[in-house]
Amino acid sequence: MDNVEIYNASQANTEKAAIRIQGATGKSHSITNCAIHNGWAWGVNIASSSNVLMKDNVVFRMKPFSFVVQTSRNITLDSNIAISTVPREKDYDKITKIVDKEAAFAICSKKDNDRCSDISVVNNIAAGATYAGFIVPAHDCGDYEQKLFRDNIAHSVWGEPSLGLGAFFFPDPAKNHITTCYEASRFTAYKCMEQGAFMFMDGIQAKLTNMTMIDNRHGVGIQLAQKENEYSEKILMEYNDIIVYGDSEILDCPADKNDKCTKQNKVGVIPGAVAHGGKDPHITGASALPPYKIKKDGSWGGKTVWNRMTFKDFKATTPLGLKNSIISTSKYQPDYTPTVTAKDTRFINVHEDSVAYIRPPEPGWANVKDCGDFPCTAPYNVLFKF
């Protein structure tokens, strides 16, 4: 199919997408330059299939996924744009506190431990999405020729309650990532309500490399879940060649006041953390949000390394007069903050008041279940070595 328009399609509250390729392995299929818009459910669902090319398509206002790939092989998503992937009518139940699974691009993520192979997600844009722009497997560490995921962009990502990741990268269950190392690279995110790029699953070593993060409310972050080997010297969260920008030219609160505004403090990078449990790529319990919130006990190990990080254009305050911090401790990290070793860090056009904000311990941590009769003091024990 080429240059076809599809609208009012798909069936609400099912996986019956406007375009569904399911159990199709015998032939090659190509969908290019099409516009899929204003449907009732998913835009594209590729399940148990192989040899599919989706290129140069526009998907607009589909619910709550624009593109889903499940248990498939040899699938290419190239240069597609998903605009305003929106929630279902009832995506978040305030009574049950159950959060819907949502994302512009959900790549082998919707089912637990889904195994795909030969997937290529390149040059796509998630322009407005609830929950996340991309939920996608990470690649092998050091493999910079990979085409699993590269040169994609996510922006304008938000959602209730406390959602908004540019990309959530998870260890590929088809590989031995959780016992070795996994990495994500060549990605851009801007105007995301939480982290532009984020990881928080089982593992020993996780890396984010060669990324541009612009004006994301909570910057960028790697966290690991590790209990068995929590004291291992190998536990590593590594950031390489990432440029983090402060406020962009895009207004937080336009004069017409029609946009939903964010009037909150902003952070360039959240500290690494290791805990006894992480998060699923699709977090479905409201109490586990925001994604970087640590719900299990902290692990007493791990280290964070920044290689060639650049922080640029950070003013003392946000345009709305709120706190702007390149480095900040986490509101959700009461136990331990691993040491950060930074090499070749550059600060360009940065106001001195924006460099660091060390939060005080949360008074609410002072309870028998959490910290005892005094707040946990991890926020008082942080070390960034430059």
Add this chain to the structure above:
Amino acid sequence: MVYDNAIEAGNKLIANVGTVSMYGKQRKFKFTRLTQSVNKGDKEFFVAPNLGIQTQDVLAIAPTGYFFEASDEVVVESYDETTGKVTTLKGLDTYHFGSPADTGSKYNGVDIRAEVALLSRSIKIVGEDIESWGAQIVTSDTVESDLTVR
């Protein structure tokens, strides 16, 4: 309609168990960028010239701020091929960031201007607006009794 025990096709669908080919008219662009910022209520905006945008074409303007739903969908009343000016009957619902030049030089190669995508095509597959149950285009293999895969 059911393909086999594993795949339920459902109904209201175009079912493809072989090869279906549809080729609509080629258009000059998939998406372009706003070359000036726009605000709520604006009935005109600027994109690149010479895109062949036609009266009654439908365009989607992507959000640029944090809020994912702050997009616009407009029907084109006119387009000036020389200036890139688009006029619409209905005013925009919200602000979108635009700029005359690609912002890549400021943001490490990243253009943060609003994407303006073309939704209209010459071949249209339109679902019914009944009980949130529209159309589907389903592609799957079927296996015949002689095990031939179709």
